Amino acid sequence: MLLIRCPYCEEERPELEFRNAGEAHIARSANIAGESDDDFEKFFFIRSNPKGIIYERWRHIHGCARFFNAVRDTVTDKFVMTYKAGEPKPSKLPGAAK
């Protein structure tokens, strides 16, 4: 079983306590009604779906119930790091070769 570190519980917990909540760092426009259809489509539907490092939102739903962000490698399924919701995208990843 995967162990995922919850930044609020400050420890690694079994994956069964967590839910994925989609890609992270997607900012909603402050003027959503003024968005063009193309821009709205990009915001609403288009996701990066990379092969490799992805930034995701996760929720410790059966634990502290908090949302947080996680950096995961989609190839190895390994979690690189997790950080609290609202914190900026980490500029440097621990042990990242790429």
Added chain:
Amino acid sequence: MAKAAAKTTASPSAERRPALAGRSTSATGVKVDVLAPAERMSLRAPEASLAALSKALGVTLPKQPKTSATKGGRTVLWLGPDEWLVIDEAGNDPLADCAKVTALHSAVGISHRNIGISVAGPAAEATINSGCPQDLSLDAFPVGAASRTILGKVEIVLLRTGEEAFRVECWRSFSDYVFTFLSEGARDAAG
């Protein structure tokens, strides 16, 4: 709020029929008992309100993850960064105590929503681990540790009350499932 709460507990007109009342099962090395009804409260509050709430409740609200505090039959369990579960087994109403607090908080009575199940004995850890993926060794989950987690398919709140004793809190509608699961787990742990 305090008055209303006091009224409902004193009223003889409503007959209370707790789920699974008095059910119990045992296997070699472990005993699973449905606990007596208790007063329970879900408490949400920001950091700034904690001192006032702790004073009103008579127990210091723990700020560390996976911890709890007990005083005078009242246990406060850390569930999240701003969320606690208060269980009072002494018959005092924590809602009434919090009603006097003016600091920002949300206190919701959930006495009848949950039931408590005690799992005790040398095989208690193995019994709960039959459906709970957390590390329950004494190093990782010491006495007094508390956490919301899962058991089989349902969410529970787990509190370690002793080296070989746990309290499992689950929603009333899931209690049949949880009790049966723990009974099976106890048999497996003993086997």
